[in-house]
Amino acid sequence: MTVIAFLGAGSVVFTRELLADILSFDELRGVTLALHDIDAERLETAEAIARRTAEQLGARPVITTSLDRRTVLDGADFVINAIQVGMHAATVRDFEIPAKYGLRQTIGDTLGVGGIFRALRTFPVLEGIARDMRELCPDAWLLNYTNPMAMNVGYLAAVAPELKAVGLCHSVYWTVRDLSELLGVPYEEVDYTGAGVNHQAWLLRFEHRGESLYPRLDELLARDPELRRRVRMDMYSRLGYFPTETSEHSSEYLPWYLHDDAEIERLRIPVGDYLRISADNVAEYHAVRKSVLAGDPLDVSRDATEYAPQVIHSMVTGTLRRIHGNVANRGLISNLPEDYAVEVPCVVDALGVRPERVGALPPQCAALNRGFVNVGQLTVQAAITGDKRMVRQAAMVDPNTAATLPVEQIWALCDELTAAHGDLIPESLR
Numbered sequence: 001m002t003v004i005a006f007l008g009a010g011s012v013v014f015t016r017e018l019l020a021d022i023l024s025f026d027e028l029r030g031v032t033l034a035l036h037d038i039d040a041e042r043l044e045t046a047e048a049i050a051r052r053t054a055e056q057l058g059a060r061p062v063i064t065t066s067l068d069r070r071t072v073l074d075g076a077d078f079v080i081n082a083i084q085v086g087m088h089a090a091t092v093r094d095f096e097i098p099a100k101y102g103l104r105q106t107i108g109d110t111l112g113v114g115g116i117f118r119a120l121r122t123f124p125v126l127e128g129i130a131r132d133m134r135e136l137c138p139d140a141w142l143l144n145y146t147n148p149m150a151m152n153v154g155y156l157a158a159v160a161p162e163l164k165a166v167g168l169c170h171s172v173y174w175t176v177r178d179l180s181e182l183l184g185v186p187y188e189e190v191d192y193t194g195a196g197v198n199h200q201a202w203l204l205r206f207e208h209r210g211e212s213l214y215p216r217l218d219e220l221l222a223r224d225p226e227l228r229r230r231v232r233m234d235m236y237s238r239l240g241y242f243p244t245e246t247s248e249h250s251s252e253y254l255p256w257y258l259h260d261d262a263e264i265e266r267l268r269i270p271v272g273d274y275l276r277i278s279a280d281n282v283a284e285y286h287a288v289r290k291s292v293l294a295g296d297p298l299d300v301s302r303d304a305t306e307y308a309p310q311v312i313h314s315m316v317t318g319t320l321r322r323i324h325g326n327v328a329n330r331g332l333i334s335n336l337p338e339d340y341a342v343e344v345p346c347v348v349d350a351l352g353v354r355p356e357r358v359g360a361l362p363p364q365c366a367a368l369n370r371g372f373v374n375v376g377q378l379t380v381q382a383a384i385t386g387d388k389r390m391v392r393q394a395a396m397v398d399p400n401t402a403a404t405l406p407v408e409q410i411w412a413l414c415d416e417l418t419a420a421h422g423d424l425i426p427e428s429l430r
Helices: 012-024 040-057 069-073 087-100 112-136 149-159 171-183 214-223 231-239 247-251 261-266 273-293 307-317 363-385 388-397 399-404 407-424
Strands: 003-007 032-036 062-066 078-081 141-144 164-168 190-197 200-208 321-328 341-349 352-355
Touching (some): 003 069, 012 040, 032 069, 112 363, 164 307, 164 352, 171 190, 307 321, 363 388, 388 407
Parallel strands (some): 003 032
């Protein structure tokens, strides 16, 4: 029987969607779902959702729960990681403290000081997961959803290179879905390839029936001034390749936009937007908990759009699929650093996840990616070496931070964030 362990199962909205996708596959309706969270109330809610989902879909999985991570990892075939160390309170600190210094962020979970400190909170837990998996389920696949994706996958590649791990993100998929809808082309008829780094990959190929769709996008942009008032559209018009993450995300990975009031107005950038999203997530959790405990039906109508259920189904059944995954760069993209995480097309079947070699990215895309990667590599090395200065150096080379703050303020900001997060930060870096 296939055993799927969920770490961070208390992320109940995300867990609900994954469970509905998994149990919608006929071949996975009898799997074992082993749920783990460190919060007893959230774990109770996740269990109630799992049982309700199975009941509504007529599935008969074995459902177990534990507050002990090792218990759910023992004998697992797949480990879905969706943890958030520090939860909403840590997110608030990641936004409010930089804002005092005049540093603007939008999402703060991938790059910049928000991404750096989220990574530093997450790395110790990842190391513990890797250690437990080596002992309890050495052949299992770790399917990571936790951000900052590239930093987390890069860290795992450094400290546990033998682990079978892939980072899963839907940004490439939804970018193509949204562009296809915008251009009036059925998504099912579009051929595409994305590559780069997570949240800053590029549509290298975007075609319909053998013809590039970029000229059609150019025509649409030329006649729609409001459409041009988006960061991604502005990036595409200047770089020639479409980035695969939202404008809100993309704005904070670059030195061009967030420090300038006029650019924020021109491109309608929602500064601090993730504070609202995070608060909404907390409110939605409480609403879902109240609803499921009251016996209300869940919405389990799904199209199996998340990658983890598809990956599991492909490995269990041998069904061939092609996804975009985040893996260590071992000869996959020739003009990005080796071993750090890259996002590339991957083939998935009974043999596992096999990334495809892309070769060289267009030079302008690789140049931006290298600035992105520099921040992550320094953050990973800071955690491995215990070098506090390297945390500050990571912030110094971050594009948005460097474009906004002088170095003395960058160091002071890092000092204040370190103190504010307390023992969530590794002791060697406090």
